[in-house]
Amino acid sequence: MTAVRVEQGGVVDRQSEVSFTWDNRHYSGFAGDTLASALLANGESIIGRSFKYHRPRGIMSAGVEESGAIVTVGVSHRRDANVKATTQELFPGLIAHGQNAWPNVRHDLGAVNNLMGRFFSAGFYYKTFMGIPPFEWGRKGTGIWMQYEKLIRRAAGMGRASRDPDPDHYEHGHLFCDVLVVGSGPAGLAAAGKCAEQGLDVLLVEQDFEFGGDYLNHGGSDSIKKRNDAVDALQKAGARMMQRTTAFGLYDYGVAGLLQRVTDHLPNADPHLPRQRFLTVRARHTILATGALERHYAFGNNDVPGIMNAHAAVCYLNRFGVLGGERVVITTNNDSAYATASNLAQAGAQVKLLDSRRQVPDSVAGLLNTRGIELETGTTVLNAHGRKHIKSVETAISGGNHWRRGMDEECDLLLVSGGWSPVVNLLSHRGVRPVWDSNNCCFVPAETAEPVTTAGSSLGIWGNSDCEASGLVAADSAIASLGGQSVSVSMPATGGWETPLEPLYEVEIKGVTKKSFIDPQHDVTADDVRLAHQEGFVSVEHLKRYTPLGMATDQGKMGNIIGLALMAEALGREIPEVGTTTFRPPYTPVSIGALAGRAFGAHFKPLRRTPMHDWNLQHGATMVDAGLWQRPWYFAREGETITEAYIRETETTRTSVGLCDVTSLGKIAIQGPDATEFINRVYSNAFAKLPVGKARYGIMLRDDGIVMDDGTTWRFSETDYFMTTTTAHAAKVMVWLEELLQMRWPELRVHVTTVSEQWAGVAVAGPKSRDVLAACLAEPATVSAEALPFMGVVESTLANGAPCRIARISFSGEMAFEVYVGSDYANSLMDLLYPRAMQIGGCLYGTEALGALRIEKGHVTGAELDGRVSIDDAGLGKMASETKSYIGSALRKRPELQRTDRPRLVGIFPKDRSETFKAGSILCSPDEVEGLGEGWITAVTHSPELGHWIGLGFVSGGHEAWQGKVLVAADPVRRGNMYVEVVSPHMVDPTGERMHG
C-alpha cells in the first residue's frame, strides 16, 4: 500500500480539500479527484469483493471499464449500488461503502468461497442445486431450487439497491443539432472545433466531469493547453458542450440517448434541480470519438489488488497526481506501455518493464535506459503473489510457442497492457458489426451508410496527434454530408506504433492451475471458457450465456476480446471467425429513475376527469379509474358500504330515478353528404333509413368479423350524425373511421370530428326520469311520450337557457334519457336535475350500479366485447343485417365463427342462491374441472331485482346447451370452486317493456 500523492502535478485543485467517508472512515482528497484517485492517494488497496469468489479487489482502471472498485455511494434512500469508484466524482461529504462483503471489504467472511474455488466453475449453482432432489422424484425440485436461489443470490452478487422510494426527481428532454460529437478527447475536440468553425450547430458530450479525454492523462502543460484552447474555441463558436453526459445508446435516424448527471456531484444540490436528465437528441450527423480501452490478459491471480491497466497508472499520475506504487512492474505486448514506464520513472518509481515481444525498437528501449528503467524482452508475467496486495510476480520467458518459468520480481504495483480495444459499442447498437484488425489485434468499426463517422482511437488510431487529424477528417465527412464545403484532410493510418503488437491473451504453463481472470467483474476465468467449450458451447453468444462473460454493466468492456480469443483457440479457429457479441445499449448503466422521468405515480398516465368531476365529489362520489378516466364509482350515504350504496342506487333507479355521469363515452360528429352511406357501411345493422330525429343502437365489426365496438348514433339532419362509442374504445373507433375515410373510401364526402371533450353527458334513468327531465327544460313538452318516443332524439334548451341534446335511449333497461350539454354547462345541468330527482326520492348512481343494471339486462360492455367475440357470440346476431354488405359481413360468415358450440353470452346464477362468485372464474363441466373449461365469467353483481348474485359470461353452445345442468365456476386461487346454473342473459324484464313504456 504505497500509493502516494506526489508533490505537484495533475489537474486536481490542490487548494480545495474535499473530505469524504469510505466505509465509515474519514478521508480527504482534492476537488477534481475521482473516488478512486482519492482512495488510492489515501493508500486504500482493497475497494471491492468479487462477484462469486469474494476475492479482494482493488482499483484496476481509471474509467468506465472498472471491474474491481465497484462500490455503493450514498446512504438510506439515496443509496446507489454498483457505482464505479473510477467514475464517481469526489464531492464534499460523499459517503461510500464497499459492497458484496461482510463485515467489510477488507475482512470478508464470504471469501470462504475462494477456498472452494475449484468447485465453483461456470454453471456450478445450476448444475449442483437444480438436480436436488432429482427430477425423477417428482415436481418438487424446482420449488426447492427457488429456496436455494435466495441464499445463492445473497452470497453471489453485487450491491443492494435501496428499497425506499427514490427521493430525487428526473427529467426528460429533447435536443436537436447538426453534429453530435461523442467524446472530448483529441479527436472529439478537433472534430467539434472544425464543425463549429463552419457554423454548424454542434453538441459535444463527454461522460467525464472534465473535457479533454486523453489530453488530461499526459504530463506537461502542452496537452492541457491544447485542451484549454480547443474548449475555449468551441465556446466562442457557440457550440453546446455537456460534460457528465453519457451517450449511452445510438438509435435509428441519428437519434442518441444521453444521460446527463446534473446533481450527482453536488453536496447540497438545489432541490429544484433534477438529479439526472434523460435526453433524446436528434443529430443530422454523429461523430463518435469514444476512445479505446486498454486490455489486460489472463495470468495467474491477475486480479490481486495492486494490479491495474498500464495507462490507468499514467492517468492517476498525470491527471490526479497520484503515484500508484514505488516498485512497479509493467507487463506489455505493445509500445504504449513505454511512455507509461517513462512517466512513472520520472515521478520517482523504480520501474521494470517486461515486454512479451522478443524484439522492440531501439529508439524506445534506448529511451528507457536513460531513465534507469530495466527492460526484459521476451518476458511476461505468469502469476501474481500477494493476498491483500501484490507482493511479487513470477515471470515467464518466451520459448517460441510456449512459456517457461522465469525469475520472481518483487513489486507493489503491477501494470498490464495487453493491447487496446476501440470502443465500438455505439456503432454496434446500430447493428454495424465491427471488423477484426489483425495488425492491432482489435475490432474496429465497419463502414456504415448512416451519417455516423468514427474518429480517433475508437478507429484504432493510437497517437494523440493522429487522433486530432482523424477528428478533422471526421469533421470533413460531417460537413460534406450536411452539404457544406469541405477541404479533404488526409486520413492518418490506423495503429501508430513502431513495432507491431504481439497477440497475448493468456500466459500459462501446462499443468499449473491458476485462477486467471478474463472478466474479473463476473469472476469468469480462462478455465471457465475452456469448460464452456468442453461442454459444447461453440459460439461466443453461447459463451456469454453459459458464463456471465461481459454481461451486466460491463458489456464486454474488460474481458470480451480475451474470452473470444480463448474460445477461438479452443475451437482451433481465428478470432474473426468466432465473431463478437453484439453490444447493446446502454453503454454504461442508466438509472431506472432517469428512464421513468416524471412518468411515475399519478403522472404515470394521463388523468381524464369529466367536467362534473368536482360536482360529483361534492355530492359524495367515490371515484374509480376507468381507463384514463376517473368516474364516480358509487355515492355512499352516511354509514353505507360500497355494496349497500350500489344496491340502493340500483333499486332507486329501477323504482324512481337515478342520474349518472356518462361523459366518458366517446362522441364523434359525422357530417357530410355521404354520412348516411358511410355509417351504413360501418355498422352491421341497418342505418340507411334512420329518420332524422332518431337514434339507433349499432354494432360495428372489424374486417375479420369480430365485434369492435357498440354505441348509439343519432341523426340530426340529412347530413349530420352524432355517434357515441364505449368509453374504452373511443380513441380506437375514431382512428378506425379516419382510416376508412382516408385509406379505403376516399370517394366518400364525410368528415369525422371527435367531440368527446365538447359534450358532457348525463343518463337520467328510471320510471320517473321523464318527470325530472321535463322539469329542467325550457319546454317540458319536448320530452313527452308523444314528442320523444323510444329512440327519439331532439335538440332543445335547458330551463337555464343552455342548449342541450337529448336522446331517449336506455342502457339500464328502464325508461331513460341521455342528456348532453356543452362541457362548460355540465355543473348547471347537474344543478337543475339533481334537486328535482331528490324531491321525488331519486339518487345519483355510479359505475357499480350502472354495472348492476346492465348485467341484469344482459347488456354487453368491454368486459364481454374483448376482441374474440363475434356478434352471434354476444347474442346480437339478429341485429346483423342480411340484406346489406358492411365491414366484417363477409368474414363474419366464415365457418369457425358460425360454429354452434362457440362460447355464447349467458346469464349465470349460483346454484345455491345465497352464494357469491367472482368474475374471471372459469366455467367447467363438473366432470372435468381443469384445462380451458367450457367458458368464463365476465361480470358479476348482486341483483336487487332477483335478490341474489348473478353474472354474465360465455359458455360453449350458449344457455340452451346447458339448460337444467350445473357447471362449476372454478376459481381455485381466490374464491374457491362452486356450482352455478346457466340462464338467458336477459335476466330482468326480458321483453323490454320498461324502457319502451
Add this chain to the structure above:
Amino acid sequence: MIRINCPFCGERDHSEFSYGGDGSIVYPSLDAPAEEWSAAVFQRENIRGMQTESWQHVNGCRQWLLVERDTMTHEIQSVRAAHDGVGKVLEKGQ
C-alpha cells in the same frame, strides 16, 4: 427512433405516429366473397426490404400516410398522404 417526414407537419419522431400495417393491400368490395376478404385480411406478406406501409400521424395532423420503409434498415424512401385528394390539395398549396 424512426423519424417520419409527415407531408403536412414536417419531420417528427415515430412516437407521434401509429403503425397501420401493410399499406399496399387493396381491400375487396364489401360484397366480395369471403375468400377474397380472407386473402386480404389474413394472407399477408412478411416483407424483408422495402415495403409500403400505413402510418397515422395520430398525435399530429391525424392524416393517414403511406410510407415506403425498408424493414431491414428502417430507411424511409417516401412518405405521401394516403388520400389522393388531400395529397393534391397539399401539392397545390405548396
